[in-house]
Amino acid sequence: MALLWRRQSVLPGFGLAMGITVTYLSLLVLVPLSMIFLKTATLQPAEIWAVVTSPRAVASLKMSFVASLIAAGINAVFGVLVAWVLVRYSFPGKSIVDALVDLPFALPTAVGGIALTAIYAQQGWVGRFLYPLGIQSAFSRLGVVIALTFVGLPFVVRTVQPVMEELEVDQEEAAASLGAGRFEIFRRILLPALWPSILTGFAMSFARAFGEYGSVVFISGNMPFKTEITPLVIMTKLEQYDYAGATALALVMLLCSFVLLFLINRLQSWSGARVSSRSAVEAPQPASERSAGARAPGVAS
Template sequence: MTSTTASTRWRLKEPSIIPGFGLTLGFSLAYLGLIILIPLAGLIFRASSLSASEFLSILTDERTLAALKISFGTALIAALINVVFGVLICWVLVRYDFPGRRLIDAMVDLPFALPTAVAGIALSALYAPKGWIGAWFTPFDIRIAYTPIGITIALIFIGLPFVVRTVQPVMEEIDREVEEAAATLGANRFQTVFKVLLPSLLPAIMTGFALAFARGVGEYGSVVFIAGNIPYVSEIAPLLIVIRLEEFNYAGATAIATIMLVISFAMLLIINLIQSWSRGRYGHG
C-alpha cells in the first residue's frame, strides 16, 4: 500500500512534457474568466433581476421577435451561402495555379482588415436605390439596401473569410492521389467530390459555418448602415440593444442580450455535436 501510494505521488510530481504547464494553465483560466466568463455572468445576473413575467414580456414583444428573426435569419442564410461559395473559392485557390491567384488569395482577407463601418458605408453606397449596383434593380422595383437582402449581403461580405481560411488548410492536406485513386476505382467526378472529398472536409466546413454564423449574429458596424434600421422590417437585434441602452432601459437591453446568448449557444452546441458526429463517422480529428 505504501509503495503504491509513493509511486502514485511520484507520478503526480513528474514534470509536464510542456514546460510551465501549471503557470500557463493558470494564466489561461484567469484570462478566460476576466474576458469571457465574468462579463457573461454579469449579463446573466443583470437579466435575473427581472421577474419571469417581465422577461417573458420582453421575449414575446413583437419588435424584439422581429429583430431576433432578422438577425438570426440573415446570419443563417449568409453562412449557408458562404459555405457554398467559400468551398468553391478554396477549391480554385488550392487546386489551380493561374495569374492573379495570390491577389485573389489576399483579397479574401480584406474583410478582416477593413473597418466594419467602412464596409457598411461602401455597401450602402453600392446597393442604395441610386447606387452603382442598386440602380440596376430600381426599375424592377427591387430594393437591396435598407432591407433584409442588404443585411444578408453585408453578412456574406464579413463572413466569407471565416469559411475560406478554415477549409483551405484542410483542403491543402488532401493529396491529389486520393482523387486519382477514386477515379481508378471507377468513381466519376460527382462521386469523387461528394463521397471522397466532402466527407474529409465536413468538420472544417462546419467549423467555418459556425464561425461565420456567430460573427453574423453579433455584427453591428457593417450592417447598421445598409440595414436602414426600420422596426419590424430591417432592424437587427444588436441595434435594438443599443436603442434600449440609449433609453436607459438596461434591464431590457440585458434581457435581449441574454436571449441572443441562449439562442446562439444552443445553435453552436448543435453545430459542435454535428461536427463530433462527422469526425467520428469519417474518422477525422
C-alpha cells in the first residue's frame, strides 16, 4: 500500500505540503468550529432546544432565511443581466462598471451598511423619493433585503460571466435568422447553458446573505420579531455573557452553512458534468467516421 501511494504521488514534497495544509486548516477552521460543538455540549438537550426554539430565535431565523432567499432571487435575475451587459456590449466606462461589481468584496460590510443607511434613510438620496410613496426603505424588512442584495450580487455575476463568455453567438444568430424572437432565443438556447451557473451563483449568494451581519445591523433597525437577524441575536447573547446560548444558535447556523456548502458543491459537480457532456455531444465527428458514413449511406442502423 505504501509503495502504491508513493507511485501515485508524482510530485515531490507531498508529505510536507500535506502536513502544512492540515495544520493550517486545523488552526484556522477545524479547532474554532469544534469549540462551538464543545461549548454547546455544556447545555442539556432540553436547554439547547429551548434556546433554538425560543420565539425570538425562531423569528430571527425566519427573517434571515426569507430575506436571504429574496435577495438571492433578485441577484439571480439582475446578476444575469449585469453579466450579459458586461460580456456582450462595449461601452465607455465598462472597466469601471466591471470593477464596481467587486466592490462588496473589497468594501468592509460595516461601511456598506452605513452607506446604504445614508442613501435609503428618509432624508437620503433615494429614501426621500420612497418615503412619500409610503415605502420605508431603511429600518425595515425592505432595508434588510437591500443590504443582503448588495453583498450577494458579485457571486451571481462572477459565476455566470465566465460561462457567458464561452458561449458562441452562432446559434443565437441562426435562431434569429429562422424567425425566433429574443425571448425564445434566451429560453431555448441561452438559459439551458447558463442554468447550472445561475443555480450555483444563487446558492452562493444565499449562503453569503444568510450569515451577513455588518451591512444589515445599521439599516435594519434591529427590532426584535420584525427586522432582527440571527447573527444579531448571537451578539446580544454574547453581550449578556450567555455564551452557551450564543454557541447553540451559532451551531444552528453552522449546520445550515454545511448544508448550503454541500448543495453548492453538488451544483458545481452537476454543472461540470453537464458542460462536459455537452462538449462531448457538440465535438466534431472525426474525418474517418464521416468518410465511412459517406461511403455507406444505405446501411441500416
